[in-house]
Amino acid sequence: MSKTIVVKIGTSSLTQPETGQLAISTIAILAETLSHLRRQGHQVILVSSGAVGVGCARLGLTERPKAIALKQAVAAVGQGRLIRVYDDLFTTLQQPIAQVLLTRSDLVQRSRYLNIYNTFKELLELGVIPVVNENDTVAVEELKFGDNDTLSALVASLVHADWLFLLTDVDRLYSADPRFVPDAQPIALVSSIKELEELQVQTGTQGSQWGTGGMVTKISAARIATAAGVRTVITEGKCPQNIEKILQGEPIGTHFEPHLEPTSARKRWIAYGLVPSGKLYLDEGAVVAISQAGKSLLAAGITALAGEFDAQDAVLLCDSKGNEIARGIVNYSKAELQQICGRHSSEIPVILGYEGAETVVHRDNLVLT
Numbered sequence: 001m002s003k004t005i006v007v008k009i010g011t012s013s014l015t016q017p018e019t020g021q022l023a024i025s026t027i028a029i030l031a032e033t034l035s036h037l038r039r040q041g042h043q044v045i046l047v048s049s050g051a052v053g054v055g056c057a058r059l060g061l062t063e064r065p066k067a068i069a070l071k072q073a074v075a076a077v078g079q080g081r082l083i084r085v086y087d088d089l090f091t092t093l094q095q096p097i098a099q100v101l102l103t104r105s106d107l108v109q110r111s112r113y114l115n116i117y118n119t120f121k122e123l124l125e126l127g128v129i130p131v132v133n134e135n136d137t138v139a140v141e142e143l144k145f146g147d148n149d150t151l152s153a154l155v156a157s158l159v160h161a162d163w164l165f166l167l168t169d170v171d172r173l174y175s176a177d178p179r180f181v182p183d184a185q186p187i188a189l190v191s192s193i194k195e196l197e198e199l200q201v202q203t204g205t206q207g208s209q210w211g212t213g214g215m216v217t218k219i220s221a222a223r224i225a226t227a228a229g230v231r232t233v234i235t236e237g238k239c240p241q242n243i244e245k246i247l248q249g250e251p252i253g254t255h256f257e258p259h260l261e262p263t264s265a266r267k268r269w270i271a272y273g274l275v276p277s278g279k280l281y282l283d284e285g286a287v288v289a290i291s292q293a294g295k296s297l298l299a300a301g302i303t304a305l306a307g308e309f310d311a312q313d314a315v316l317l318c319d320s321k322g323n324e325i326a327r328g329i330v331n332y333s334k335a336e337l338q339q340i341c342g343r344h345s346s347e348i349p350v351i352l353g354y355e356g357a358e359t360v361v362h363r364d365n366l367v368l369t
């Protein structure tokens, strides 16, 4: 049966660690594997990092730039090279590709989010493999995906993919970073993100020399994708041919089982497409009401506010310690909420002098995270 498959490959797999030059044989096998999957009738999207790494190699820079303007300039050099190499290889295999460069702000507005969905749908129906990256050259720091693991999970969620493959420079997830902990234990299957929390996997703080997010961002990508019903696999980028073996059932890499009842498309957009600009602290009763009873958030349960937000912005809902429990679209601005938080809904018209919404975040606009 035809499946929708998103494959993300990181800089650490696309380039030679010593020189930063392209790992041509890996990219060639990747192109062969993805073209083969297309010929079998699957729909395939490639999310490829490498713009900064390839740009550095082209310009003779020996480490990833930290200054934003330099990184953006280098990415402009590298992205062109990268897509040229992909197009040459895929064209040899008679497989058309498309370049899709996205920024976080493209997903924030619902109409633009749906527009991107339509473009992907059209490309997939045309039999094209979209090659996606963050538009590093124009992305502004406050509104960035920051890493392509997150971007690939959002793309997988957007297109309702069946599979997300995160190709990296380790063969799977371990109980701790195998670079530093030689007896770290391999993990083959994660049946739920809760189980992962129980396993207390240590991920360190950094990726490899050229990668950005390390394992932390892959796990958070798995969280986003599995919540959208996408089976996620972390596996070795050196062997892209393993993707086909995994699809045939071979136990390679670390598998994250998808949620059986995925969150609806609109709620996924609220949870992961929008960028929260404020934070509401809730009392215990409100935490129980929204997380266990599926209720809307009322002003009475809010104890404190942080950040700056207007009505209809996205906000985080946290317990008294600041741990995130949900996200949602708020019906009041911060200035209004400052006047009504902790108060009963019936008091709102008197305090504000007008009839506002009864709920602060309606349950239809609220997602547990």
Ligand SMILES: Nc1ncnc2c1ncn2[C@@H]1O[C@H](COP(=O)(O)OP(=O)(O)O)[C@@H](O)[C@H]1O
Residues within 6 Å of the ligand: 009, 010, 011, 012, 013, 167, 168, 169, 170, 172, 173, 174, 175, 176, 177, 178, 179, 201, 202, 203, 204, 206, 207, 208, 209, 210, 211, 212, 213, 214, 215, 216
């Ligand atoms: N628990 C862990 N299991 C496996 N790898 C880990 C873990 N914690 C950290 N890592 C590190 O994450 C790195 C992969 O991340 P990164 O360099 O960002 O790759 P990519 O460029 O593929 O995105 C690996 O080289 C590995 O050393």
Ligand SMILES: N[C@@H](CCC(=O)OP(=O)(O)O)C(=O)O
Residues within 6 Å of the ligand: 009, 010, 011, 012, 048, 049, 050, 051, 052, 053, 075, 133, 134, 136, 146, 147, 148, 149, 207, 210, 211, 212, 213, 214
């Ligand atoms: N958009 C950036 C990649 C960012 C990123 O996530 O890199 P990686 O950790 O190698 O997957 C680039 O093309 O260089």
